[in-house]
Amino acid sequence: MKRIGLITIGQSPRVDVVPDIKVVLGDVEVIECGALDDLSKIEIGALIPREGEYILVTRLRDGTEVKVSREKIIPLMQKCIDRLEQVADVIGLLCTGDFPELRSKKILIEPSKLLLNIVSTFNIKKLGVIVPDPRQVDTVVKRWYRVVEDVVIDSFSPYTGDIKKLPEIAKRFSDRDLIVLDCIGYNIEVKRIVMGIAKKPVVLPRTILARILRELTEVV
Numbered sequence: 340m341k342r343i344g345l346i347t348i349g350q351s352p353r354v355d356v357v358p359d360i361k362v363v364l365g366d367v368e369v370i371e372c373g374a375l376d377d378l379s380k381i382e383i384g385a386l387i388p389r390e391g392e393y394i395l396v397t398r399l400r401d402g403t404e405v406k407v408s409r410e411k412i413i414p415l416m417q418k419c420i421d422r423l424e425q426v427a428d429v430i431g432l433l434c435t436g437d438f439p440e441l442r443s444k445k446i447l448i449e450p451s452k453l454l455l456n457i458v459s460t461f462n463i464k465k466l467g468v469i470v471p472d473p474r475q476v477d478t479v480v481k482r483w484y485r486v487v488e489d490v491v492i493d494s495f496s497p498y499t500g501d502i503k504k505l506p507e508i509a510k511r512f513s514d515r516d517l518i519v520l521d522c523i524g525y526n527i528e529v530k531r532i533v534m535g536i537a538k539k540p541v542v543l544p545r546t547i548l549a550r551i552l553r554e555l556t557e558v559v
Contacts, residue, residue, distance in 0.1 A: 341367045341556040344427030344445075346419045347523075348412050348434045349397030349405065350375045356433055356523055356545055363549035367556050372423055374415035375399065375407075386411045393478055395436050396471035396496065398524065404498035406472065413440055420447065429555050433523045435544050437482065448551055450544045451482070454519060457547065459486040467512035468492045468519045469533070471500075479521060491515065497524030505529065509536035520544065 343364065347353045351373035361369060375383055375397075386407040388394045393409035416438065423430050424445045431448040432438070438449060458466065466487040470479050473494040483490045493508050509532060512518050518533055518541045525543060534541045 341429075341558070342427045343367050343369050343552055343556060344419075344423030344430040345369060345371050346416060346423065346430065346432050346434075347371065347373045347397065348375070348395055348407060348416060348436070349373055350400040352400070353398070353433055355398065355402075355526070359527060359545050360549040360552070363546060364553050365557060367552075370423060370427055372419035373400075374412050374419055375405075378415075383407075393436070394472055394474050395434065396475075396498070396522065396524070397434070398498050402498070404496060409436055409438075413438060417441060429552060431548050431552050433545075433548075435521050435523055446555060448548060448555075450523060450548050453547055453551060454521070454542065454544060455482070455486055457542070458483075458517065458519065461517060463487060463516035465489045465515045466491070466517055466519065467515035467537070467539070468521050469508065469525070470494050471496045471498070471522045471524065483519075495529075497522055497526065497529060502528075502532070505532050506536045509533040512537040512539060515539055517542065523548070 351371035388408040395407050395409050420443045424443055429446045435450045437451050476492045480490055480492050493511055495508050518539055520543055523544050530541045530543045
């Protein structure tokens with residue numbers, strides 16, 4: 340049986356994400372590792388982003404939302420990679436942030452690269468993007484400008500956001516050609532609501548990641 344390693348920038352197990360991925364994967368073993376697994380609340384607090392730092396939004400084991408600095412979380416993510424590459428055939432990141440510093444001896448799938456490359460092949464003119472935190476907008480829009488000239492971004496937390504407010508956000512994207520939910524925390528319900536209101540195709544990172552992982556591990 341193939342083994343897939345999944346790394347969250349929060350704490351494992353990610354019971355809000357991994358079950359959706361397992362539905363797609365088929366007959367494989369999933370091994371999880373969280374960058375914050377072994378940290379105390381005080382240690383996690385030290386990872387809070389300072390002004391100007393790249394913000395990442397994730398979740399703890401108890402469901403609490405936390406924000407961490409990309410720069411500070413990278414060494415902890417690398418430790419998870421080092422651990423998982425000893426037992427996993429393929430490794431996937433449960434985060435859509437950019438991590439060019441990470442290294443792995445096994446295939447490492449980064450959703451941020453997947454999303455950019457997939458969207459770039461669609462040759463669309465207008466893109467809509469939803470991110471968890473409004474402070475991420477400036478950073479994220481620069482990334483998406485690499486592949487689309489017209490980008491509209493709004494924010495909605497997959498962990499603390501009021502789902503009743505999501506339809507109003509989705510209306511902003513009714514003139515877009517495509518919408519990207521730019522966080523692994525967004526689930527199928529969020530996709531359903533956004534697609535239903537905006538009436539446009541919606542890309543969900545967790546299912547894109549799952550389908551690539553299956554392609555790489557499926558025995559035919």
